[in-house]
Amino acid sequence: MKPLLEVNGVSRFFGGLAAVTGVSFSVKKGEILGLIGPNGAGKTTLFNVVNGFYPPSRGEVLFKGKRISGLKPHQICRLGVARTFQVVKPLQRMSVLDNVIASAFVRANSRARADEIAIEALRFTGLYDDRDVISKGLPLGKRKRLEIARALATQPEMILFDESCAGLNPTELGHSIEIIRKIKERGLTIMVIEHHMKVIMSISDRIVVLNYGEKIAEGTPAEITANPLVIEAYLGASQGA
Amino acid sequence: MKRILPPVILVLLALLPLLGLSSYWMHIFILVIMWAVIGMAWNLLGGYCGQVSFGHAAFFGVGAYTAGILYNKAGLSGWWGLPLSIVAVTASALVIGFICLRLRGPFFALGTLAMGVILRVTTENLRSLTEGDLGIMIRERTWTEKTWYFYIILSIAASTYFVVRKVIESKLGYYFVAIREDQDAAESLGINTTFYKNIALCLSAVITGIAGAFYTNYMGYIDPKVVFALHDISIVTIMVVMVGGVATFWGPAVGAVIMVLLAELIRSIPKLGAAHHTLFGILLIVIIIFLPNGIVGDLPKLRKIFRLGRTS
Numbered sequence: 001m002k003p004l005l006e007v008n009g010v011s012r013f014f015g016g017l018a019a020v021t022g023v024s025f026s027v028k029k030g031e032i033l034g035l036i037g038p039n040g041a042g043k044t045t046l047f048n049v050v051n052g053f054y055p056p057s058r059g060e061v062l063f064k065g066k067r068i069s070g071l072k073p074h075q076i077c078r079l080g081v082a083r084t085f086q087v088v089k090p091l092q093r094m095s096v097l098d099n100v101i102a103s104a105f106v107r108a109n110s111r112a113r114a115d116e117i118a119i120e121a122l123r124f125t126g127l128y129d130d131r132d133v134i135s136k137g138l139p140l141g142k143r144k145r146l147e148i149a150r151a152l153a154t155q156p157e158m159i160l161f162d163e164s165c166a167g168l169n170p171t172e173l174g175h176s177i178e179i180i181r182k183i184k185e186r187g188l189t190i191m192v193i194e195h196h197m198k199v200i201m202s203i204s205d206r207i208v209v210l211n212y213g214e215k216i217a218e219g220t221p222a223e224i225t226a227n228p229l230v231i232e233a234y235l236g237a238s239q240g241a
Numbered sequence: 242m243k244r245i246l247p248p249v250i251l252v253l254l255a256l257l258p259l260l261g262l263s264s265y266w267m268h269i270f271i272l273v274i275m276w277a278v279i280g281m282a283w284n285l286l287g288g289y290c291g292q293v294s295f296g297h298a299a300f301f302g303v304g305a306y307t308a309g310i311l312y313n314k315a316g317l318s319g320w321w322g323l324p325l326s327i328v329a330v331t332a333s334a335l336v337i338g339f340i341c342l343r344l345r346g347p348f349f350a351l352g353t354l355a356m357g358v359i360l361r362v363t364t365e366n367l368r369s370l371t372e373g374d375l376g377i378m379i380r381e382r383t384w385t386e387k388t389w390y391f392y393i394i395l396s397i398a399a400s401t402y403f404v405v406r407k408v409i410e411s412k413l414g415y416y417f418v419a420i421r422e423d424q425d426a427a428e429s430l431g432i433n434t435t436f437y438k439n440i441a442l443c444l445s446a447v448i449t450g451i452a453g454a455f456y457t458n459y460m461g462y463i464d465p466k467v468v469f470a471l472h473d474i475s476i477v478t479i480m481v482v483m484v485g486g487v488a489t490f491w492g493p494a495v496g497a498v499i500m501v502l503l504a505e506l507i508r509s510i511p512k513l514g515a516a517h518h519t520l521f522g523i524l525l526i527v528i529i530i531f532l533p534n535g536i537v538g539d540l541p542k543l544r545k546i547f548r549l550g551r552t553s
Contacts, residue, residue, distance in 0.1 A: 051429060077431035085429075091422035102415040106431035111411065154431050 002065060004029045004158060004189050005050070005081075009059035010069075012045055019045040020213045022059070027158070032180070032190045034204030034221075038233065041210040043193045044086055047160050050191075051083045052076040063158075078106060082156035084147035086163045086193070090135035096146055097122065097131040104153040117153050125149040125179055141172035148179060159183065161192040165199050177203060201225070209233070251399055258388045267387035271459065273501045274394045275452055280481035280493025281401050282448035287479070288488035289409060290441035291421025292342070296353030298474035299360045300446040303333045304453025305468040309377035310370060312457075319379050322454035330450030331443050333360075338442045342435065345424065354475070361469030376464025383458065390459050397455060401448050406490060408444065417441050418488075449478075472518060480521060484528050486535030495536050 003026035012020045020042040027033045035043050048054045050061050052073035061069040068076050091099045100118035101111075108114035122128045125145045130138065135146060144164050151159050165176045173196070180203055184190055194200040200207065201221040209217040209224060211233040217224060224230055257270065279301065287293045307329040308322020341352035364371045371377070384390065408414055416437045419427040428434050457463050468474065477500060485496025503524070507517040532539040 053425070053429075072433070073425075073428040074431050074433045077429060083429055085426065089423045089426035091419050091426065093422060094418055098415065098418075102419040102427075102432075103430040105412045105415060114412070114415075150426075150430060 001028070003027055004064060005191070006062040007046070007050065007059070008062065010046070010049055010056045010061060011058040012042075012049055012054055013057045018213050020049065020210075023210065023213075023215045024059075025208050025215065025218055027189055027191055029189055030184070030187055031205040032184055032192060032203055034200040034207040035191060035193045035210065036195075036200055036207060036224075037210035040212075042213040043210055044162055045213075046210070047083060047162055047191075047193065050076075051081065051160060077154055077156070080155075080157035081160065082151035082154045082158070083160040084144075084151050084162055084164055086166070088140070088143045088147055090138070090143055090146055092134075092136040094135060095131065096127055096133050096135055096138065096149075099135055099146060100149050100153045103150045104155075106154045117155065118149075121149040121153040124152060124182070126175065141168050141175070144168065144172075144176065145179065148176075148183075152183070156188065158189040158191070161190065161194075163193050163195065165194055165196050173199065247402065251395075254395055255392070258391055264387055267391055269501060269505060271387060271391050271394055273497045274391075274398045275455065275459075276477070276481050276497035276501055277494040278394070278398050278401050278452045279449050279478050280485065280497055281398075281405050282445045282452070283478045284482050284488065284493050285405055285408065285417070285448075286441045286445035288482060288492070289414065289421065290417035290438060292438060292441065293346075293350045293479070294353040294442075294445075295350045295471075295475050295479070296337070296355070296357035297445075297449050297478045298469045298471060299337065299353070299357040300330050300334065300449040301453040301456070301474050301478075302357075302360055302364065302465070302469035303330050304450025305457045305463045306364060306371060306377075306453075307450070308454040308457035309379075309463050312379055313372065313377045314370070318383075319454075319458045320383070322457060323451055326450040326454040327447050330446050334443045334446035335439070337446075338439045342438045342442065354471070357469060357471060357475050361465050361471075364465040364469060371465070374464060374466070376462055376467075377457070379458065379461040382461055394455055394459075397451060402490070404444075404448075409490075413437070413440065477521075480525055482535070483525060484535055486537030486539070489535065489537040492535050492537040499536070 005027040007026065008024050010020060010023050011018065023046060035046065037043050049056050049069065052071050056069050060067050063079060063081060068079060091102065097118060100121050101114045104114040104117035108117055119128065122131055125148050127142060127145055127149055130142060135143065138146060148164060161180065165173055168176060177199060180190065180192065204221055206219065207221055207224045208215060209230050216233060217227045217230045258267070279297065283294065283297055304322065304326040307326040308319040311317045311321050311325060312319040337353065337356045341349050341356065344352050365373050416432050419430065419432055420434050420437060424434055453468060456468065481496035481500050482493050484499055485494065486492025504517060507513060507520055528535065532542070536543065
């Protein structure tokens with residue numbers, strides 16, 4: 001079967017700095033692909049390339065066999081790739097519900113339909129009771145979930161989660177993992193950046209490891225934990241700690 | 242209550258000329274309503290969409306000169322300027338948008354500020370078309386009475402209120418506010434930010450331009466220094482909205498009442514009159530510090546202060 005998303009030899013330079021160099025991998029429909037690597041490994045840059053914020057300096061990104069690199073983020077979103085942000089970006093002075101309605105309009109052609117999609121997304125993420133809260137006042141855990149609700153409201157086929165679990169307490173962490181699993185059950189494809197090893201190992205079907213902008217390993221969680229390169233670059237540090 | 246408020250205010254205003262007010266008071270009312278229109282227009286772009294323009298005089302001036310040139314060069318009635326300014330202003334808004342909307346935040350503000358100045362200087366120097374500094378005089382006034390002018394600007398204001406309300410409650414409104422709150426987030430939620438910012442700019446500009454075309458017909462004389470004025474048009478527009486309440490439906494109207502009355506009041510005080518810009522500046526500072534959301538936006542806060550004053 002053809003993969004849903006293909007990243008072919010993507011490089012991204014910022015002036016003389018190579019944030020990502022020659023990275024290739026693919027994401028199959030319906031799987032959860034984990035993207036890990038030490039700080040500054042180029043994970044978020046890679047997301048920004050896939051999502052359209054940066055055009056790749058070299059290489060290309062294909063979604064359902066069609067080239068999407070070079071398109072604007074709003075066009076890529078329309079094609080069915082949604083994302084959340086590491087640094088949460090709620091539309092601060094809007095209520096939680098309005099935040100989600102604004103993103104539901106991508107596919108809804110009426111206000112009533114947008115409301116429907118938004119309420120469904122809020123129920124799904126457990127934010128329905130907070131719908132009238134101005135998003136500035138939400139605690140971090142809920143803001144992270146709001147990001148997920150907004151991404152869902154665009155009715156994507158694929159979601160990129162950029163550290164949706166970072167900074168959460170154990171209860172909130174449980175919630176978020178639960179939500180990501182439920183999203184997978186709906187048949188959506190997921191790519192997730194996560195620092196929390198337990199989380200990434202338990203939810204990912206496959207994992208891609210970046211270090212200094214290059215892919216150093218790819219495989220199932222079991223293969224990754226056994227890979228000496230990965231242990232040296234990444235896990236070794238945490239084992240020593 | 243809130244539903245019926247706009248029609249009630251409209252009816253009350255429509256009955257106003259029957260009171261037989263003096264020509265001076267009719268003039269004040271016309272100015273207040275005109276500024277409310279400009280404020281509502283600016284609010285659409287600056288308040289809801291978050292693109293703060295310091296150059297709305299550009300659109301006011303283009304509207305005013307469309308009416309003036311149609312009268313002066315084409316021999317048409319200046320009132321043709323109202324519909325035709327839509328074309329002229331949209332064209333200039335698209336050009337200004339193409340240049341300025343790629344800039345964000347303060348850079349957009351500076352860009353629009355420059356555009357206003359560029360248009361003023363251009364108008365001053367395109368003498369064959371605009372008569373330059375001499376300005377354009379509408380020699381035959383349509384009415385000597387102010388009543389009809391009042392009704393025309395009132396219907397422009399009512400339509401503007403209606404349009405703004407419809408836009409803000411629709412998908413467009415959500416998109417404008419999303420862009421204001423976070424442009425990157427908006428873009429990744431599937432919102433074509435460039436496109437919708439242009440829509441906000443064009444809508445805002447067209448309404449401002451219609452007010453400009455009305456101004457030409459009403460005042461009967463325009464020159465570049467008046468209609469493209471940085472402080473008397475662009476800055477006052479921002480003040481009207483800031484004082485009344487940014488991103489509120491009634492803010493611009495409240496702000497217009499306060500600003501026009503205040504201007505008249507200050508001008509009538511001997512010696513202080515010349516310093517009205519200074520006083521406006523001080524007022525703006527006070528508003529930004531104590532009522533950052535304007536009078537309408539900070540109404541709960543004002544009520545609280547008022548109540549505290551009564552109990553103590």
